[in-house]
Amino acid sequence: MPLQIVHHPGYDAGFAVNHRFPMSKYPLLMQALEARGLASRDALAMPEPAPASWLKLAHTADYVDQVLACQVPERIEREIGFPVGPRVSLRAQLAAGGTVLAARLALRHGIACNAGGTVLAARLALRHGIACNAAGGSHHARRAQGAGFCTFNDVAVASLVLLTEGAARNILIVDLDVHQGDGTADILKDEPRAFTFSMHGERNYPVRKIASDLDVALPDGTGDAAYLDRLGGILPDLSARARWDIVFYNAGVDVHAEDRLGRLSLSDDGLRARDTMVVRHFRRLGMPICGVIGGGYSTDVPALAARHAILFEVASGFA
Numbered sequence: 001m002p003l004q005i006v007h008h009p010g011y012d013a014g015f016a017v018n019h020r021f022p023m024s025k026y027p028l029l030m031q032a033l034e035a036r037g038l039a040s041r042d043a044l045a046m047p048e049p050a051p052a053s054w055l056k057l058a059h060t061a062d063y064v065d066q067v068l069a070c071q072v073p074e075r076i077e078r079e080i081g082f083p084v085g086p087r088v089s090l091r092a093q094l095a096a097g098g099t100v101l102a103a104r105l106a107l108r109h110g111i112a113c114n115a116g117g118t119v120l121a122a123r124l125a126l127r128h129g130i131a132c133n134a135a136g137g138s139h140h141a142r143r144a145q146g147a148g149f150c151t152f153n154d155v156a157v158a159s160l161v162l163l164t165e166g167a168a169r170n171i172l173i174v175d176l177d178v179h180q181g182d183g184t185a186d187i188l189k190d191e192p193r194a195f196t197f198s199m200h201g202e203r204n205y206p207v208r209k210i211a212s213d214l215d216v217a218l219p220d221g222t223g224d225a226a227y228l229d230r231l232g233g234i235l236p237d238l239s240a241r242a243r244w245d246i247v248f249y250n251a252g253v254d255v256h257a258e259d260r261l262g263r264l265s266l267s268d269d270g271l272r273a274r275d276t277m278v279v280r281h282f283r284r285l286g287m288p289i290c291g292v293i294g295g296g297y298s299t300d301v302p303a304l305a306a307r308h309a310i311l312f313e314v315a316s317g318f319a
Helices: 025-035 052-058 061-068 074-080 086-109 118-128 154-165 182-188 224-240 268-284 301-316
Strands: 004-006 110-115 129-135 171-175 194-201 214-218 246-250 289-292
Touching: 004 086, 004 118, 025 129, 025 301, 052 061, 052 086, 052 154, 061 086, 086 118, 086 129, 086 154, 086 246, 086 289, 118 129, 118 154, 118 246, 118 289, 129 268, 129 301, 154 171, 154 182, 154 246, 154 289, 171 182, 182 194, 194 224, 214 224, 224 268, 246 268, 268 289, 268 301, 289 301
Parallel strands: 004 110, 004 129, 110 129, 110 289, 129 289, 171 194, 171 246, 194 214, 246 289
Antiparallel strands: none
């Protein structure tokens, strides 16, 4: 069975090439997956936009309505980092829908990765044990607004959809993006069935962090050996806390030494070792995994897409 991948052409909202958010990485990621033989027709699933009822599980009704109507206040758009027009609004809905689908596939078969539709990716993960969304990981979007290039928090949406439907009772979120998962922590802080873990750069965005259930802050310049040693000591504790029905894994590659917003110093080999460590640990315990790609901001966008592809290469070995 090939790795189940969730993707939609609408993940690319068509930003200018010189925009700080490298939107072109999404089609380039799919090209990289095709070149690696991972994007066959039977491996791909296309999400529908997440309905407002799903989005309002994680976000306030006012904010959801603003995004859907493309009437987000300028103050919030400035915090997001770009205007919320029709393509950005649709992209945010698709990414959330995709992560739910990927999670459902992973729950059924053990692993799935989200290329943008986190709800879809979650459903795929539930179904197949592992699935990946070729987008997702918008972890700075808080309950009442977006921020930090994040419009809707797809992992929080997918988690609450699965909990509301009864498809999952205990959810673990492993967020290894270089930036702390403040939005996810904000949305899920009063949800005892979801446990949020973030390992991130101590001196990086956001300046004012919102406490996760477990936060590990790393000093600037942390490289492969120190990073992997710290992570390897934490994973057994996480898996011992509960029998997790699904694990959402944010595999942000902005921890890489060449990322312009990162401040850490992992190599390509370090990224591969990290992803392998996480996926192997939870799959050996029989816990489904839904992967999302998270952040990555290198100016060399083809190289950036290749780094995001590492998650899919690793996950395919456990599908």
